[in-house]
Amino acid sequence: MDNLTLIKQNRSKAKYAILGISLALFGLQSCQKVYDLPDEQEFLSPNINYPNQVFEPIIGRTTELGSPNTDNSTKPLTFEIVNARYGDGRPVTDIFQVRPTYVWTGEYTGLETTLEEIEAKRKIEERPMFEVLESGKFVLWGSSSNDLIEPRPTDSSNLVQDRRYFDLKISNVGGETIIKDFQLIPWRELPYEPNNDIDPYTGGVARDPKDPRNPNKRDYILPSNFDNIIGAQSNLNLANNDKQKDIVVYIRPFEGGNGHNLRFAFMGPDSTLIDPAKFNETRWDELVHGFNRVNTSEYVQYDVAYPIPLTTVTTDYASGGSAHVEFSYYRLGFNSVRTTAHLGFNFKIFREGDWEVVFHFRRELPKFEDEY
Incomplete structure (x- = not known):
């Protein structure tokens, strides 16, 4: 061819x-x-909805709320909070106050070797404490506080006039629609977890759940785990149960730090501090994602970035959204058998500042000495 x-x-x-x-x-x-x-034209579904329109976040924590079902509406969509008011019609303005807020610009891995390296991965932006994001999710930023946003009443009432309501205008080039009557009912700040030692309504000390009418009894935070810790006087294993709380934990601010310190301390029944060096198998350099460690006879201190943990990413120091610390020591028991004791704790701290985590041996000191 x-x-x-x-x-x-x-x-x-x-x-x-x-x-x-x-x-x-x-x-x-x-x-x-x-x-x-x-x-073919732009489409805005009349069936756009949120599975839940009542939000109850805790003030002082960065919390995303709600996720819209856009029902195949044409994107991009624009979301705008409108008509914010209390149940009695008063306008709501406090939640929209603009405050400096941390926003991540890089990926936090837990492998950063300095505070400066961590801070280089986030920046401070001026944002309303409560806002709707481009995705349609709402966010209450960690910059919020009880002083700026009034939490729900301390008497545990939930009256209509105390609730914040708002509507949401959703639009695209195809039109607009309004979803009415979202509610925001925030809890007061609980600056750390576990926080069962705090009354969530008043912010005061929580009563003992076994005897709530007794003002002389309180609830305690307990360690996440411990084993092989023997009482120095009794030679019996220390225990936490319904009858006794031998080891409890306090998470509390302290004065005199640099604004981003975290301390760990151990206290005996008479409130005398125990030398942390007695916990001789603790891997202090791997305990938390902190720097510039300082060891004294009363505490071990680090420079840290807040919140703790910084993100929900699993690292050597945190998993499941909580930081984890493990303290241990060994001693020789009878017949020169080596025994290792462990004391572990899972926790979070949301508010920036100087904080200490104190383990209180309430009934008797742990036995660190060898048997002879």
């Missing part, structure tokens, strides 16, 4: 292909006319 014949065949195939495309387009146009199909 010569070149001229090939060229003619290729031209013929091209004509048929063009003809086929033209016929398909003609058929589509004909169907559109016959069946009166609408032209």
Whole structure:
């Protein structure tokens, strides 16, 4: 077959292909006319919704709230909070106060070796304490506080006039719709977890749940785990149960730090501090994601970035959204058998500042000495 014949065949195939495309387009146009199909246009579903419209976040924590079901509406969508008011009609303005807020710009890995390296991965932006994001999710930022946003009443009432209501305007080029009557009922700050030692309504000391009418009894934070800790006087294993609380934990601020310190301390029944060096198997350099460690006879201190943990990313120091610390020591028991004692604790701290985590041996000191 010569070149001229090939060229003619290729031209013929091209004509048929063009003809086929033209016929398909003609058929589509004909169907559109016959069946009166609408032209493609932007779509805003009237069925956009949120599974939950009542939000009860804790003040002082960065918390995302709600996730819209956009029902195949054309994106991008624009979200705007409108008509914020209390249940009695008063306007709501406090939650929209603009405050400096940490926003991540890089990926936190837990492998950073200095505070400066961590801080280089986030920046401070001026944002309303409560806002709706481009995704349609709401966020209450950690910059919020009880002083700026009034929490729910201390008497545990939940009256309509105390609730904050707002509507949400959603729009795209296809139109707009409004979802009415979202509610925001914030809890007061609980600056750390576990926080069962705090009354969530008043912020005061929580009563003993076993005897809530007794003002002389309180609830305690307990360690996450401990084992092989023997009492120095009793030679019996220390225990936490319904009858006794031998080891409890306090998470509390202290004065005199640099604004981003974290301390760990251990206290005996008479409130005398125990030298942390007695916990001789503790891996102090791997305990927390902290720097510039200082060891004294009363505490071990680090420079840290807050909140703790910084994110929900699993690292050597945190998993499941909580930081984890483990203290241990060994001693020789009877027949020179080596025994290792462990004391562990899972926790979070949300408010920036100088904090200490104190383990209180309430009934008796732990036994650190060897048996002879």
